[in-house]
Amino acid sequence: xxxxxxxxxxxxxxxxxxxxxxxxxxxxxxxxxxxxxxxxxxxxxxxxxxxxxxxxxxxxxxxxxxxxxxxxxxxxxxxxxxxxxxxxxxxxxxxxxxxxxxxxxxxxxxxxxxxxxxxxxxx
Numbered sequence: 001x002x003x004x005x006x007x008x009x010x011x012x013x014x015x016x017x018x019x020x021x022x023x024x025x026x027x028x029x030x031x032x033x034x035x036x037x038x039x040x041x042x043x044x045x046x047x048x049x050x051x052x053x054x055x056x057x058x059x060x061x062x063x064x065x066x067x068x069x070x071x072x073x074x075x076x077x078x079x080x081x082x083x084x085x086x087x088x089x090x091x092x093x094x095x096x097x098x099x100x101x102x103x104x105x106x107x108x109x110x111x112x113x114x115x116x117x118x119x120x121x122x123x
Contacts, residue, residue: 002077010074017071024064027053041100048108050115058101058121062092097121 002010031054032039035047039061053060066089073081104112 007077010077014071014074017067017074021064021067021071024053024057024060024067028060028064041096045104045107048104048111048115050119055119057123058116058119059097062097063122 029039031049031052034052035049037043037045037047037049057063066085069081069085073079073085101116105116
């Protein structure tokens with residue numbers, strides 16, 4: 001917990017993280033909709049999205065969710081949830097993203113593999 005005089009700074013930071021999260025999530029969802037894809041990861045993709053925010057990160061939705069988590073943690077002036085963030089991101093990386101990437105490599109082949117060499121997974 002921070003001193004009461006620093007709470008306004010903490011809330012501004014929370015707002016900035018929240019706005020960044022919202023921008024990433026909306027941009028990613030817009031990219032999916034433009035291509036006719038369903039953003040739910042268990043649904044089959046109809047097209048490969050590599051424009052918009054996907055030119056900068058392969059996982060803008062997960063980055064956006066992590067930023068939203070940070071924003072909420074800061075807004076509530078609570079730091080213990082930060083302890084859970086890294087293990088959660090590790091689980092997401094190995095058990096969600098790894099499976100999605102294997103699916104995309106199988107579904108879109110060399111196009112996806114080339115994309116992976118140009119664009120970073122997280123940031």
